Amino acid sequence: MLIRHKRRSDVASSEITPEGVYLNRRKFIQTSGLIAGSMMLGGPAAEAAVMPGAGKKFADVKPGFSKLGENDTPAPLDAVVTYNNFYEFGTNKSDPADNAGPFKPLPWTVKVDGMCAKPGEIGFEDLIKPHALEERIYRMRCVEAWSMVIPWVGFPLGDLIKRFEPLGSAKYIRFETVVRPTEMVGQRSRNILPWPYVEGLRLDEAMHPLAIMAVGLYGQPLLGQNGAPIRLVVPWKYGFKGIKSIVRISFTDIEPKNTWQIMIPGEYGFYANVNPKVDHPRWTQGSERRIGGSGLSALLEPRRPTLMFNGYEEEVAQLYSGMDLRRNY
Numbered sequence: 052m053l054i055r056h057k058r059r060s061d062v063a064s065s066e067i068t069p070e071g072v073y074l075n076r077r078k079f080i081q082t083s084g085l086i087a088g089s090m091m092l093g094g095p096a097a098e099a100a101v102m103p104g105a106g107k108k109f110a111d112v113k114p115g116f117s118k119l120g121e122n123d124t125p126a127p128l129d130a131v132v133t134y135n136n137f138y139e140f141g142t143n144k145s146d147p148a149d150n151a152g153p154f155k156p157l158p159w160t161v162k163v164d165g166m167c168a169k170p171g172e173i174g175f176e177d178l179i180k181p182h183a184l185e186e187r188i189y190r191m192r193c194v195e196a197w198s199m200v201i202p203w204v205g206f207p208l209g210d211l212i213k214r215f216e217p218l219g220s221a222k223y224i225r226f227e228t229v230v231r232p233t234e235m236v237g238q239r240s241r242n243i244l245p246w247p248y249v250e251g252l253r254l255d256e257a258m259h260p261l262a263i264m265a266v267g268l269y270g271q272p273l274l275g276q277n278g279a280p281i282r283l284v285v286p287w288k289y290g291f292k293g294i295k296s297i298v299r300i301s302f303t304d305i306e307p308k309n310t311w312q313i314m315i316p317g318e319y320g321f322y323a324n325v326n327p328k329v330d331h332p333r334w335t336q337g338s339e340r341r342i343g344g345s346g347l348s349a350l351l352e353p354r355r356p357t358l359m360f361n362g363y364e365e366e367v368a369q370l371y372s373g374m375d376l377r378r379n380y
């Protein structure tokens with residue numbers, strides 16, 4: 052998303068993690084940003100935690116909704132944690148993994164405000180404690196026309212929302228990413244994006260059971276590069292809606308503008324539903340390259356057709372009945 056003008060459904064991830072997935076251990080230690088404190092193992096145990104498959108895992112993650120097609124193979128862990136978009140750490144795909152080392156995701160607090168009966172500040176542990184964690188293996192389709200299948204660990208966003216009791220007048224939800232220029236090298240430049248990164252959903256979209264707050268992937272806590280400690284995942288929308296490292300949630304009656312809409316209004320809109328029939332000015336949306344599917348480098352991956360609502364049409368289309376979907380990137 053560089054700004055050129057300005058300069059199989061019920062399979063658990065433990066069963067599909069490809070054998071031999073291997074991360075360069077040193078690099079992983081440098082870049083992991085693994086959740087500290089109670090979830091972080093210290094000393095020698097921390098070294099064990101860097102080996103995929105041998106790392107600290109969430110206990111008791113139940114299989115949740117995952118609707119995979121025959122060719123939807125989850126990307127190997129090393130692809131999921133090294134091919135990222137997280138401009139707070141730089142604009143190249145490898146920058147987030149290379150630069151997330153100094154980022155400390157715990158302790159973490161999320162502020163909830165706006166049109167709700169129970170606003171307040173809530174610590175990460177209290178935020179997730181009441182929720183049963185589920186594995187949701189979702190396709191993620193980036194507007195840049197690549198995609199990945201990722202086994203997230205999380206819980207429904209709607210269940211979180213209910214705890215704050217939004218008022219009847221609240222129609223939208225807005226999210227903000229943390230601003231920590233000392234830990235996030237990309238934030239030291241305002242030429243990249245105006246910080247904080249912001250995103251929004253209509254409240255009924257946010258309440259849809261497929262929208263989740265993710266706290267992990269492949270059974271393990273999120274790494275810095277993937278949005279530790281908590282991020283949004285909305286599988287029927289382009290990946291940029293999946294705001295990372297959330298510190299603020301606000302209920303509002305005004306449609307929130309998202310970061311990319313503010314930056315390039317002619318290219319990005321509020322809804323950003325995956326739609327193969329509506330091309331982005333810079334990327335055709337009719338097909339996509341699947342990262343990590345074949346082991347080839349991203350640009351060599353064969354293209355495959357993009358599905359309406361990223362393959363979740365049956366589940367979410369009713370949210371948009373009566374809407375003109377011809378220009379909704």
Ligand code: MTE
Binds near residue numbers: 135228
């Ligand atoms: N959230 C923040 N705060 N900053 C970002 O740059 N990039 C978005 C989204 N969330 C981004 C963000 C984009 S463009 C995509 S495609 C996804 O994160 C990528 O998520 P992943 O790197 O975990 O695969």
